[in-house]
Amino acid sequence: MRNLIGIAGLKREEIERLLDRAESLSAIMERENKKLPTLSGRTIVNLFFENSTRTRSSFDLAAKRLSADTVTIQASSSSTEKGESLRDTVQTLSAYNPSAIVVRSPHVGAPGMITRWTDASVINAGDGKHEHPTQALLDAFTLRRRLGELDGRNIWIVGDVLHSRVARSNILALTALGASVTVCGPPTLIPRQIEELGCNVSFTLDGSSEADVLYVLRMQNERMEEDQSFIPSVREYARYFQINGKRLGANQLLMHPGPVNRGVELSPDVVDAPQSLITEQVAAGVAVRMAVFYELLAGRGPDGGAAKEEAAQVQGVKSTL
Amino acid sequence: MRNLIGIAGLKREEIERLLDRAESLSAIMERENKKLPTLSGRTIVNLFFENSTRTRSSFDLAAKRLSADTVTIQASSSSTEKGESLRDTVQTLSAYNPSAIVVRSPHVGAPGMITRWTDASVINAGDGKHEHPTQALLDAFTLRRRLGELDGRNIWIVGDVLHSRVARSNILALTALGASVTVCGPPTLIPRQIEELGCNVSFTLDGSSEADVLYVLRMQNERMEEDQSFIPSVREYARYFQINGKRLGANQLLMHPGPVNRGVELSPDVVDAPQSLITEQVAAGVAVRMAVFYELLAGRGPDGGAAKEEAAQVQGVKSTL
Amino acid sequence: MRNLIGIAGLKREEIERLLDRAESLSAIMERENKKLPTLSGRTIVNLFFENSTRTRSSFDLAAKRLSADTVTIQASSSSTEKGESLRDTVQTLSAYNPSAIVVRSPHVGAPGMITRWTDASVINAGDGKHEHPTQALLDAFTLRRRLGELDGRNIWIVGDVLHSRVARSNILALTALGASVTVCGPPTLIPRQIEELGCNVSFTLDGSSEADVLYVLRMQNERMEEDQSFIPSVREYARYFQINGKRLGANQLLMHPGPVNRGVELSPDVVDAPQSLITEQVAAGVAVRMAVFYELLAGRGPDGGAAKEEAAQVQGVKSTL
Numbered sequence: 001m002r003n004l005i006g007i008a009g010l011k012r013e014e015i016e017r018l019l020d021r022a023e024s025l026s027a028i029m030e031r032e033n034k035k036l037p038t039l040s041g042r043t044i045v046n047l048f049f050e051n052s053t054r055t056r057s058s059f060d061l062a063a064k065r066l067s068a069d070t071v072t073i074q075a076s077s078s079s080t081e082k083g084e085s086l087r088d089t090v091q092t093l094s095a096y097n098p099s100a101i102v103v104r105s106p107h108v109g110a111p112g113m114i115t116r117w118t119d120a121s122v123i124n125a126g127d128g129k130h131e132h133p134t135q136a137l138l139d140a141f142t143l144r145r146r147l148g149e150l151d152g153r154n155i156w157i158v159g160d161v162l163h164s165r166v167a168r169s170n171i172l173a174l175t176a177l178g179a180s181v182t183v184c185g186p187p188t189l190i191p192r193q194i195e196e197l198g199c200n201v202s203f204t205l206d207g208s209s210e211a212d213v214l215y216v217l218r219m220q221n222e223r224m225e226e227d228q229s230f231i232p233s234v235r236e237y238a239r240y241f242q243i244n245g246k247r248l249g250a251n252q253l254l255m256h257p258g259p260v261n262r263g264v265e266l267s268p269d270v271v272d273a274p275q276s277l278i279t280e281q282v283a284a285g286v287a288v289r290m291a292v293f294y295e296l297l298a299g300r301g302p303d304g305g306a307a308k309e310e311a312a313q314v315q316g317v318k319s320t321l
Numbered sequence: 322m323r324n325l326i327g328i329a330g331l332k333r334e335e336i337e338r339l340l341d342r343a344e345s346l347s348a349i350m351e352r353e354n355k356k357l358p359t360l361s362g363r364t365i366v367n368l369f370f371e372n373s374t375r376t377r378s379s380f381d382l383a384a385k386r387l388s389a390d391t392v393t394i395q396a397s398s399s400s401t402e403k404g405e406s407l408r409d410t411v412q413t414l415s416a417y418n419p420s421a422i423v424v425r426s427p428h429v430g431a432p433g434m435i436t437r438w439t440d441a442s443v444i445n446a447g448d449g450k451h452e453h454p455t456q457a458l459l460d461a462f463t464l465r466r467r468l469g470e471l472d473g474r475n476i477w478i479v480g481d482v483l484h485s486r487v488a489r490s491n492i493l494a495l496t497a498l499g500a501s502v503t504v505c506g507p508p509t510l511i512p513r514q515i516e517e518l519g520c521n522v523s524f525t526l527d528g529s530s531e532a533d534v535l536y537v538l539r540m541q542n543e544r545m546e547e548d549q550s551f552i553p554s555v556r557e558y559a560r561y562f563q564i565n566g567k568r569l570g571a572n573q574l575l576m577h578p579g580p581v582n583r584g585v586e587l588s589p590d591v592v593d594a595p596q597s598l599i600t601e602q603v604a605a606g607v608a609v610r611m612a613v614f615y616e617l618l619a620g621r622g623p624d625g626g627a628a629k630e631e632a633a634q635v636q637g638v639k640s641t642l
Numbered sequence: 643m644r645n646l647i648g649i650a651g652l653k654r655e656e657i658e659r660l661l662d663r664a665e666s667l668s669a670i671m672e673r674e675n676k677k678l679p680t681l682s683g684r685t686i687v688n689l690f691f692e693n694s695t696r697t698r699s700s701f702d703l704a705a706k707r708l709s710a711d712t713v714t715i716q717a718s719s720s721s722t723e724k725g726e727s728l729r730d731t732v733q734t735l736s737a738y739n740p741s742a743i744v745v746r747s748p749h750v751g752a753p754g755m756i757t758r759w760t761d762a763s764v765i766n767a768g769d770g771k772h773e774h775p776t777q778a779l780l781d782a783f784t785l786r787r788r789l790g791e792l793d794g795r796n797i798w799i800v801g802d803v804l805h806s807r808v809a810r811s812n813i814l815a816l817t818a819l820g821a822s823v824t825v826c827g828p829p830t831l832i833p834r835q836i837e838e839l840g841c842n843v844s845f846t847l848d849g850s851s852e853a854d855v856l857y858v859l860r861m862q863n864e865r866m867e868e869d870q871s872f873i874p875s876v877r878e879y880a881r882y883f884q885i886n887g888k889r890l891g892a893n894q895l896l897m898h899p900g901p902v903n904r905g906v907e908l909s910p911d912v913v914d915a916p917q918s919l920i921t922e923q924v925a926a927g928v929a930v931r932m933a934v935f936y937e938l939l940a941g942r943g944p945d946g947g948a949a950k951e952e953a954a955q956v957q958g959v960k961s962t963l
Contacts, residue, residue, distance in 0.1 A: 029418060033362030035390075041675030043703065054413060057392050061364065061417055064390045069677070069706045071699050088901060088913075092696060095924035096703055097671060259409060271409075282416035350739060354683030356711070375734060378713050382685065382738055385711045580730060592730075603737035 003122045004292055005112050006131035007172035015176055019141050022284070022291035029065075029287055038298050039068035042099040047089070048125070049075035049105045054258060054282070055125050055135075059102050062289035071096065086110065087117050094118040099297045103127075121296045129165055135257055136169035138288040140177055142281050143213060146253060151178030156208050157199075158241060159217030159265050160189045160230070166257045167217055171197045184208065185241060188230045204240070205247060215255040216243050219265050234264055245269050253277055324443045325613055326433050327452035328493035336497055340462050343605070343612035350386075350608055359619050360389035363420040368410070369446070370396035370426045375579060375603070376446050376456075380423050383610035392417065407431065408438050415439040420618045424448075442617045450486055455613060456578055457490035459605040461498055463598050464534065466605075467574060472499030477529050478520075479562060480538030480586050481510045481551070487578045488538055492518045505529065506562060509551045525561070526568060536576040537564050540586045555585055566590050574598055645764045646934055647754050648773035649814035657818055661783050664926070664933035671707075671929055680940050681710035684741040687762070689731070691717035691747045696900060696924070697767050697777075701744050704931035713738065728752065729759050736760040741939045745769075763938045771807055777899055778811035780930040782819055784923050785855065788895060793820030798850050799841075800883060801859030801907050802831045802872070808899045809859055813839045826850065827883060830872045846882070847889060857897040858885050861907045876906055887911050895919055 001014060028034060044063040048056055056072065063070045073093065093101060100121040103111050108128035115122045126132040140150070147153060155174055161167045161183045174181050175198040182200040183190060190201055208214060224234050231237040244267035248254055254266075254276045262268045270276060322335060349355060365384040369377055377393065384391045394414065407426075414422060421442040424432050429449035436443045447453040464471060476495055482488045482504045495502050496519040503521040504511060511522055529535060545555050552558040565588035569575055575587075575597045583589045591597060643656060670676060686705040690698055698714065705712045715735065728747075735743060742763040745753050750770035757764045768774040786792060797816055803809045803825045816823050817840040824842040825832060832843055850856060866876050873879040886909035890896055896908075896918045904910045912918065 031362075034364065034418070035362035041673075041677035041707075043676065053394055057394065058417075061390065061392055065362075069703065071703055073695055073699065085904065088904075091921050092900060092924050095921050096700075096928060097676070097925070258413060262406065262409075279412050279416050282413050283418070286417060352683075355685065355739070356683035374715055378715065379738075382711065382713055386683075579734060583727065583730075600733050600737050603734050604739070607738060 001296060003111075003115050004133050004296065005115070005122065005124050007133045007136050007169045007176070008131065010133075010173075010176065012176050012178075015137070015140065015173060018137055018288070018291050018295055019144060021294055022137070022141050022287045023145075025290045025294065026284070026287035029283075034065050035067060036065065037067050038294060039063065039066040039099065042068045042297065043096055044068045044070050044293070045093050045096065045098045045101045045120070046070060046072040046125075047093065047101055047103045048073065049103075049107075049110075050126070052104060052126070054285075055104065058282075058285040059123075059125060059134075059289050062286050062293060065286065066290055066293055068099070068293070071098070086113070090114050090117045094120060100293060123292060123296070126165055129163055129168070131169045131172075132165040133169050133173075134285070134289055134292060135166050136173035137292070138281060138284040139170055139215070139255060139257075140173050141288050142255070142277050142284045143174075143253070144177075145280075145284075146277065147212065149178070150174060153179040153212045154182070154210055155179050155213040155215060156182045156184050156202075156211040157215045157217065158184045158205070158208070158243065160219055160223060161185050161194065161217065162189045162191050162230075163220060163223070164217050168197070170215065171199045175199065182207075182211070186231065186237070208247070209249055209252075211252060213253045213255060214243055214248060216265050218257060218259065219261055224261075224264065238264060241265070242267060243270060245273075248273065248275060250275070255281060258282065322617060324432075324436050325454050325617065326436070326443065326445050328454045328457050328490045328497070329452065331454075331494075331497065333497050333499075336458070336461065336494060339458055339609070339612050339616055340465060342615055343458070343462050343608045344466075346611045346615065347605070347608040350604075355386050356388060357386065358388050359615060360384065360387040360420065363389045363618065364417055365389045365391050365614070366414050366417065366419045366422045366441070367391060367393040367446075368396075368414065368422055368424045369394065370424075370428075370431075371447070373425060373447070375606075376425065379603075379606040380444075380446060380455075380610050383607050383614060386607070387611055387614055389420070389614070392419070407434070411435050411438045415441060421614060444613060444617070447486055450484055450489070452490045452493075453486040454490050454494075455606070455610055456487050457494035458613070459602055459609040460491055460536070460576060460578075461494050462609050463576070463602050463605045464495075464574070465498075466601075467598065468533065470499070471495060474500040474533045475503070475531055476500050476534040476536060477503045477505050477523075477532040478536045478538065479505045479526070479529070479564065481540055481544060482506050482515065482538065483510045483512050483551070484541060484544070485538050489518070491536065492520045496520065503528075503532070507552065507558070529568070530570055530573075532573060534574045534576060535564055535569060537586050539578060539580065540582055545582075545585065559585060562586070563588060564591060566594075569594065569596060571596070576602060579603065643938060645753075645757050646775055646938065647757070647764065647766050649775045649778050649811045649818070650773065652775075652815075652818065654818050654820075657779070657782065657815060660779055660930070660933050660937055661786060663936055664779070664783050664929045665787075667932045667936065668926070668929035671925075676707050677709060678707065679709050680936060681705065681708040681741065684710045684939065685738055686710045686712050686935070687735050687738065687740045687743045688712060688714040688767075689717075689735065689743055689745045690715065690767070691745075691749075691752075692768070694746060694768070696927075697746065700924075700927040701765075701767060701776075701931050704928050704935060707928070708932055708935055710741070710935070713740070728755070732756050732759045736762060742935060765934060765938070768807055771805055771810070773811045773814075774807040775811050775815075776927070776931055776934060777808050778815035779934070780923055780926040781812055781857070781897060781899075782815050783930050784897070784919050784926045785816075785895070786819075787922075787926075788919065789854065791820070792816060795821040795854045796824070796852060797821050797855040797857060798824045798826050798844075798853040799857045799859065800826045800847070800850070800885065802861055802865060803827050803836065803859065804831045804833050804872070805862060805865070806859050810839070812857065813841045817841065824849075824853070828873065828879070850889070851891055851894075853894060855895045855897060856885055856890060858907050860899060860901065861903055866903075866906065880906060883907070884909060885912060887915075890915065890917060892917070897923060900924065 098120045102123045102125050104125040105127050108130040110127050111124035157167050171181050184202045223230050248270050256278050419441045423444045423446050425446040426448050429451040431448050432445035478488050492502050505523040544551050569591050577599050740762045744765045744767050746767040747769050750772040752769050753766035799809050813823050826844040865872050
C-alpha cells in the first residue's frame with residue numbers, strides 16, 4: 001500500500017492489518033513516553049484546504065509521535081490564494097522530499113489527483129463528500145475494541161448521509177469487516193442508490209432499537225441555517241431523528257465523528273452516557289493515523305539500504321510491543 | 322501540586338520551590354544546548370481562546386526545551402466556533418493523553434472548570450480579569466534575582482488594576498513572598514475592596530518615590546479608544562500616571578508585563594533605561610514556565626513504573642544542574 | 643559571517659563557501675533520514691511581517707532538519723498590531739536567547755536595523771524591494787549544479803525588475819560569480835541606474851535567444867489588477883514579455899522564484915518543460931537555508947567551551963558528508 005485515498009478498493013485483510021497495527025501502537029500511547037523513532041529524519045506535509053483543528057492536530061501528533069518533522073500548510077495562508085494551482089502547490093511541497101502528504105480538500109478526487117504529481121505517499125484527510133478513510137478506520141478500530149469482530153453486527157448510521165464523506169467511508173469499511181449497515185435519515189438527506197454501497201436504507205428510526213450501534217452524523221451548520229431544501233427546521237429534524245435518552249438502548253453503543261451539535265443530532269444527556277464511545281473515537285484517531293503512516297512509510301525507502309535500515313528499526317519496534 | 326490555576330491558595334514554600342527550580346533551569350538556558358530530555362515523549366496542549374503571541378510562544382518554547390511534543394489550538398481555528406462547548410473541546414483534547422493543558426481564556430474560572438474534565442494537569446495562562454499565575458511567578462523570579470529576598474520590599478503596581486489579571490496575581494505572589502504592595506491609579510481603575518488581597522491603595526503617585534519597584538500595567542486599547550467611563554483621555558491619564566524619566570528614581574526598578582504602549586503608561590525613554598527589567602522579565606518567562614511543567618509533570622506518571630523511571634531521570638537532570 | 647542581510651557586500655569566496663556547504667547538505671537531503679544534530683538545543687525564530695508560506699516553511703524545515711527548535715511569529719498574530727514597535731518585538735524575542743532570527747518585512751532595511759537590537763544572527767528572508775539573499779543563493783546553487791561554474795554565462799532576468807528584491811539579489815550574486823546579467827522588461831518596470839549593479843538593460847526580448855538562462859520574475863497581482871501606471875494590461879505585457887514555447891530555446895534553462903502566474907509571465911506549457919528548473923529551485927531552498935544556518939551558527943558559541951563542543955560536532959558531521 002502506497003497511498004490511502006479511500007476505503008473503496010481496500011481488501012478486508014488490508015483494513016485488518018491497519019487495525020492490528022493501530023492496536024500495537026495504541027498500547028504505546030498508554031505509556032508515559034509515547035515516542036517511537038520510526039520516522040525520525042523524515043518529513044510529513046499537512047496540506048489543509050479546509051479548516052479542521054481536530055483532524056489536523058491528530059495527524060500532526062501522530063507524525064510527531066513517530067518522530068517525523070511536520071510542515072503544516074493552511075490553505076488560507078498558502079499561495080493557492082494567489083492563483084497558484086493545486087498542481088504547482090504539490091510540486092513545490094514535493095521538492096521538500098516529504099515521505100507523505102496528508103491532504104484535506106473541499107474537492108472530490110483531489111487526493112487521487114495529487115498522487116500523479118508527487119513521489120510522496122498521499123493520505124486523504126477528507127475530500128468533499130467523497131471519503132474520509134482515516135475516520136472510518138478509527139471508527140472501526142474503536143468498535144472492534146469494544147465488540148470484538150464486527151461480523152454480523154448491526155450498525156445504523158443516522159443523519160445527513162447525503163453530504164457526509166464520513167458516512168460513505170464508514171459504510172465501505174464496516175461492510176468490508178462483515179457488519180450489516182443501515183443508513184437512516186429523511187429522504188432529502190439520503191443519496192439515491194446508496195444501497196449500491198452494500199447498505200440498507202431506512203427513512204425512519206423504526207427498527208433502530210435492534211442495532212448494536214447508532215452512529216450519528218453531525219448536522220452541518222449550513223444545512224441548519226441557510227438551506228431550507230434539506231430539512232424544514234432543526235426542531236422538526238430533531239423530533240424525528242435526534243438520538244436521545246429514549247431512543248438509545250441501554251446496550252446500544254453511540255458514536256459520532258464530532259464535533260457534536262448538542263441538542264440537534266444528539267440530546268445533551270447521551271453525549272456523556274456510558275454507551276457513548278465519542279472520546280474513545282478521538283483517542284483512536286492518533287493510533288490509527290500512526291498506523292497509516294507506519295504501514296505506508298516504514299520499510300519503504302528510496303533505495304535498498306535505507307529500506308533495510310528501516311526494516312531493522314521496524315523489527316526493533318515490534319519486539320517492544 | 323497537580324494544577325496551576327492561580328497564585329491564590331499557594332503557600333510561600335510552593336512559590337519558592339517553583340522559583341528555585343526556575344533558577345536551576347535558567348542556568349541551562351545560558352548554555353548553547355538548551356534542551357533537557359525531561360518530558361520526551363509527552364504531549365503538551367496549548368489551548369488559547371485569546372490571541373497572545375508572547376505567552377503562547379513562551380509556553381511552547383518551554384515545552385520544547387523539555388523535549389515535549391506540543392499541540393497548539395487557537396480558538397479562532399478551533400471548533401468552538403462551530404458551537405462546540407468548552408467541555409467537548411477539552412474532552413477531545415484529553416483523548417490525546419496530554420500531560421498538561423495550558424489554557425488562556427477570556428472567561429474567569431475556565432481553567433478551574435477544565436480540571437474537572439481532564440486527567441491532564443491544567444495550567445492557567447490567563448483567565449479574564451482573574452489570574453495569570455505564570456506572569457506573577459516570572460515577575461517574582463526577575464525581582465528576586467535582582468534584589469534577593471523580597472521581604473519588606475516596597476512595590477507599587479501602577480495603572481489599570483481593575484481589568485488586570487496580572488495585577489491580581491502579582492499582589493498575591495509578592496505579598497506571599499513578604500513584600501509590601503501598593504496599587505495606584507485613578508479611582509475608576511482600582512477595584513473596590515482590593516485591600517482585602519493584602520495591598521495598600523493610592524489614587525496618586527505621591528509616595529511612589531519611596532518604592533523599590535514601580536510595576537506599570539499595560540493600558541488596554543479598548544480603554545483608550547472606546548470607553549470614556551474609565552479615563553477621560555490618554556493625555557489626561559498620562560499626565561497623572563505615566564511613569565517617565567522624572568518619576569522614575571535612579572535606584573528604582575521598572576517592570577511592565579508587555580507589550581508596552583510607549584507614550585501612554587511609560588514614556589519612551591524609561592523603557593530602555595538601566596532601571597528597566599522588561600527584557601529580563603521576558604527571558605524569565607521561559608525558565609519559569611519550564612519550572613512549572615517540571616514541578617507539575619516530572620516524576621508523576623500514570624503508574625508506578627513510569628513514575629520511577631521519571632524520578633531517575635529527574636535525578637539525572639538535578640545532578641547536571 | 644555573523645548575519646546575512648544581503649548579497650551586497652559578500653565576497654565571491656563567501657558566496658562559494660555557502661554554496662559548497664549547501665552541496666554537502668544537499669546530499670544528506672537525498673537520504674531517508676534527513677536530520678543532523680548540528681543545532682540541537684538551539685532556538686531559531688521566524689519573524690514574518692509578510693505572509694509567505696513557501697519561504698517560511700522552507701526556513702522552518704531547514705532549521706528542523708538541523709535539529710533546532712523553531713518559534714514562528716506571524717505579524718498578523720503578533721503584538722506589533724497592538725502598536726508594539728519592531729524594536730520591542732525584537733528585544734522580546736531576543737530574550738528567548740535564539741541563535742538566529744529570520745525576518746521578512748515589507749520595509750527596506752528592517753533586517754539590518756534588527757542586528758542592532760539582538761545578539762542573535764539575523765537572516766534576511768526578504769525586505770521590501772531591497773534584497774532576498776537566500777533566494778539568490780538557491781538560484782545560484784541550482785544553476786551551478788546544472789551548468790558548473792557560472793563564469794561567462796549569459797543570464798537574462800525578465801519582468802518586473804523595479805519591484806523585485808529577487809532581481810536585485812540575483813544580479814549581485816550572479817555577477818559576483820562571474821556571470822553576465824541582462825535585465826529585461828518595459829521601461830516602467832526597470833529601475834533607473836540599475837546598470838550600476840553591474841548588469842545590462844534591454845527593453846525588449848531581442849537578443850534573449852543568446853542567453854543560457856531566462857530567469858522570469860513573478861508579476862505581482864497589485865500591478866496587474868489595480869495599478870495601470872506600470873503596464874497597460876496583462877495581455878499587452880504578455881504579448882511582449884511572456885516567455886512561452888516560442889521564446890524559450892531548446893538549450894536555454896528557465897527559472898522562476900514562484901509562485902508562477904501561469905498565462906502571465908510564463909505560458910502554461912513552459913512551466914513543466916524539460917528546460918524548467920523551477921522545482922529544483924524549491925528543493926535547493928532547504929539545502930541552501932540549512933547551509934546559511936550552518937555557516938552562521940555552527941561553531942559559534944557564547945563561550946569557548948560550547949564553541950569547542952560545537953566544533954567537534956561539526957567535525958563529526960563533516961566526516962559523515
